[in-house]
Amino acid sequence: MGLGVRSAPFTYVAHALALAAAVMVLVWCIQFRGGLAFEDTNKNLIFNLHPVLMLIGYIILGSEAIMIYRVLPTWNHDTTKLIHLILHAIALVLGSFGIYFAFKFHNESGIANLYSLHSWLGIGTISLYGIQWVFGFVAFFFPGATPNVRKSVLPWHILFGLFVYILALATAELGFLEKLTFLQSSGLDKYGAEAFLVNFTALVVVLFGASVVVAAIAPARLEEQQDYTPIPEN
Ligand code: HEM
Numbered sequence: 001m002g003l004g005v006r007s008a009p010f011t012y013v014a015h016a017l018a019l020a021a022a023v024m025v026l027v028w029c030i031q032f033r034g035g036l037a038f039e040d041t042n043k044n045l046i047f048n049l050h051p052v053l054m055l056i057g058y059i060i061l062g063s064e065a066i067m068i069y070r071v072l073p074t075w076n077h078d079t080t081k082l083i084h085l086i087l088h089a090i091a092l093v094l095g096s097f098g099i100y101f102a103f104k105f106h107n108e109s110g111i112a113n114l115y116s117l118h119s120w121l122g123i124g125t126i127s128l129y130g131i132q133w134v135f136g137f138v139a140f141f142f143p144g145a146t147p148n149v150r151k152s153v154l155p156w157h158i159l160f161g162l163f164v165y166i167l168a169l170a171t172a173e174l175g176f177l178e179k180l181t182f183l184q185s186s187g188l189d190k191y192g193a194e195a196f197l198v199n200f201t202a203l204v205v206v207l208f209g210a211s212v213v214v215a216a217i218a219p220a221r222l223e224e225q226q227d228y229t230p231i232p233e234n
């Protein structure tokens with residue numbers, strides 16, 4: 001039994017939510033948290049690059065890569081495949097930089113590394129993402145497996161790809177929760193504008209992720225249901 005809904009409306013919703021989440025994380029880090037910096041005596045500005053790069057660079061670009069076959073269903077398959085692999089590669093690079101800035105912030109502030117569930121899931125998710133990319137590249141692009149092998153590997157590629165993607169979403173949710181909890185325990189108003197902004201950003205990310213997953217598993221076109229037979233009465 002396939003999903004009886006078309007993917008297109010979910011891709012529109014996903015794009016709108018991606019834009020909202022991107023604007024919200026930028027407003028948070030720039031307006032409320034003082035801005036972004038590669039080098040600064042205020043180490044918090046270096047940290048701010050972490051959520052921005054992880055959400056916009058890693059999650060949003062990775063989502064667009066996943067949805068590309070549904071967003072451009074009529075395009076040549078080789079072209080969408082190339083866009084898929086390039087967008088995933090950019091997401092992987094920006095995600096790795098995002099993690100680097102979290103480490104840089106910790107090291108320059110004298111804070112321990114890798115002590116939280118968020119950081120463990122984060123290392124796990126980015127490593128699996130890298131492995132998924134290499135396997136995808138070798139199987140579907142260069143040198144490329146035989147058509148039969150590709151056919152049998154594809155469902156695993158999709159399953160594992162969505163698993164890694166959902167893991168990335170969960171990691172980001174823990175990240176928002178952790179940062180807001182740190183801020184609230186050092187005096188941030190629990191019902192203030194910033195707390196609402198962070199929680200709503202995390203909420204938008206959940207809805208965004210759900211629409212990306214549905215867009216990926218729903219078909220681009222609904223086929224006529226040839227085999228439909230109504231359930232007999234009595
Ligand atoms: C999928 C996206 C994300 C991944 C893969 C990720 C990964 C990581 C990693 C590996 C660390 C550990 C750095 C170290 O130990 O020096 C870290 C730290 C941190 N991240 Fe993220 N992160 C993500 C998204 C976010 C988001 C959206 C936030 C929201 C603010 C966030 C907040 C934090 C905080 C507060 C820390 C420092 C505390 C800690 O190490 O747990 N992260 N992140």
Ligand code: HEM
Binds near residue numbers: 081140
């Ligand atoms: C971390 C990187 C990657 C992730 C998370 C990922 C994830 C996914 C997902 C979720 C789908 C299903 C999309 C849909 O049903 O609309 C998919 C399809 C596909 N991916 Fe990837 N992928 C990655 C890297 C790659 C790479 C490097 C290649 C190499 C070309 C590749 C080739 C393909 C192909 C050929 C399809 C099938 C498209 C179709 O339905 O005809 N992927 N990928």
